[in-house]
Every structure is written in structure tokens, then in C-alpha cells.
Amino acid sequence: MMKLNDFLRYEISLKIEYDDYFRLIYGTKYLLEARLGPNRTFIARKSIYANCRKKAVHKAVQWYWKEFKGLIGTAHKVMEVNDPYGEVAYDQSFACNELGNKYLDDTTIDRIIEASDGDLVRDEREGTEHHPPNSVMRIKRRRKQNVVIAPRLLQSPGGTIYYRMTETPQVSKNGRVVRRRKVRNVKLASRSLDKALREVERRGLDKKAVA
Incomplete structure (x- = not known):
């Protein structure tokens, strides 16, 4: 019917x-x-x-x-x-x-x-x-990319939030890079932006990161 x-x-x-x-x-x-x-x-x-x-x-x-x-x-x-x-x-x-x-x-x-x-x-x-x-x-695999949801905060397609830390700053001398910047994504337990910001502050990740 x-x-x-x-x-x-x-x-x-x-x-x-x-x-x-x-x-x-x-x-x-x-x-x-x-x-x-x-x-x-x-x-x-x-x-x-x-x-x-x-x-x-x-x-x-x-x-x-x-x-x-x-x-x-x-x-x-x-x-x-x-x-x-x-x-x-x-x-x-x-x-x-x-x-x-x-x-x-x-x-x-x-x-x-x-x-x-x-x-x-x-x-x-x-x-x-x-x-x-x-x-x-x-025939071309789609590349799943993280999305920037706030400064230093990235979210994966699956919803996981990471805090992007700069562990070692880039060093240049006479216009040439002598040491590349080293970054690391720290996985957060929080699943929302507000909670992620509080977690970063609570864990002191923003203080550990190199500007």
C-alpha cells in the first residue's frame, strides 16, 4: 500500500x-x-x-x-x-x-x-x-583532517580534542632554519570546547607550551 x-x-x-x-x-x-x-x-x-x-x-x-x-x-x-x-x-x-x-x-x-x-x-x-x-x-582515499576549534585546540573527525604544544621553538640564523620547531598533540579527555579549555588550564598545558 x-x-x-x-x-x-x-x-x-x-x-x-x-x-x-x-x-x-x-x-x-x-x-x-x-x-x-x-x-x-x-x-x-x-x-x-x-x-x-x-x-x-x-x-x-x-x-x-x-x-x-x-x-x-x-x-x-x-x-x-x-x-x-x-x-x-x-x-x-x-x-x-x-x-x-x-x-x-x-x-x-x-x-x-x-x-x-x-x-x-x-x-x-x-x-x-x-x-x-x-x-x-x-580510488583516492579521503584524508580525514583535524579541525581547529580554538587556538592550539584541534578536534578529530571522531570528536577527540587535542592540545597542540610547541616543545621546541624554531631557530633561524642568517635567514636559514638551523632547528625546526617540534610540536606535539596532547590528547584531552574532554569532548567539548568549554571543558577542554578548563582541562588545559587544570593540567597546566598552556604553561608547558613554548610560545
Whole structure:
């Protein structure tokens, strides 16, 4: 039953091998309307409604396993869900394993790869039924960087806060560096800025640091 907020229409495409298609019909009596495409592959299409592509993919996967139970292959090998509203868009935070970015059709895959400027490629790993591959994968590992939240205070992507101490100052002579500055990040127990500032003062880290 379609919910009131499931107003967006998406299309599921199944690419079924020739022998698998007739095995499906004769073995289960399941009448799936399909047309014969190139390379002796049948193409079947079904509309599905949801409020976003992520929800549409979730519904599509549930429908696939309920109806076919893997008889025509694992879902990631035969099923695609289109992206008619341009919801799949590349940026630096693009997550290949996000459900809304999986089961992409060829047109969307090509568009995302082009937009990534060499960051993404097709994910051609074999995968398994319970651990399917993504539609695309990164070939450049994203570097997670700490963020400066206050002078000398850095926070990691995981939320850990560090106090950046200068243990040895840089020394220059006649315009040349004769000794490089040595710094060290001291891990704090605090998880918020206010508590971190109090911890630095309590531990005297600001007094130990070299200006």
C-alpha cells in the first residue's frame, strides 16, 4: 500500500539472463513482463513510489528478495534503480556505501564518475548476497583532517580534542632554519570546547607550551 508521502516515482530495471528468465517462468509460474535486449538478456521494469531515492532502493531490495528469492541472481548483479530527480550528486562527502547511492543505473554511474574528476570508478568487486559491492568506489582515499576549534585546540573527525604544544621553538640564523620547531598533540579527555579549555588550564598545558 502506497503511503501519502510516497509521491515520487522511481523505476526498477532488472537485467535477466536468457536462461534465467525462462527458468523463472517455468519453475515458479511467475509472469514477469520483459523485453529481449542485447546479448540475449531480458529487461524487465517496474515502477515504485517513495519519498526519496534511499527509501526507493530499500523498497526495491525488499521487493526483489520477496518475489525472486535470488532465483535470477543476487540483486546487485541484476537490479538497478534510476535517479530521475538528480538526488545522487557528487561532493567531497559522497559516501559510496550510502543506500541512496547504490543500485545506480549506467547513466547515473557515468555522471557521478565524471563529476568526481577521477575520484570514483565503477565498483566491479564480486561481493556476496549479504555483502554486495557498491555501484562506485573511491580510488583516492579521503584524508580525514583535524579541525581547529580554538587556538592550539584541534578536534578529530571522531570528536577527540587535542592540545597542540610547541616543545621546541624554531631557530633561524642568517635567514636559514638551523632547528625546526617540534610540536606535539596532547590528547584531552574532554569532548567539548568549554571543558577542554578548563582541562588545559587544570593540567597546566598552556604553561608547558613554548610560545
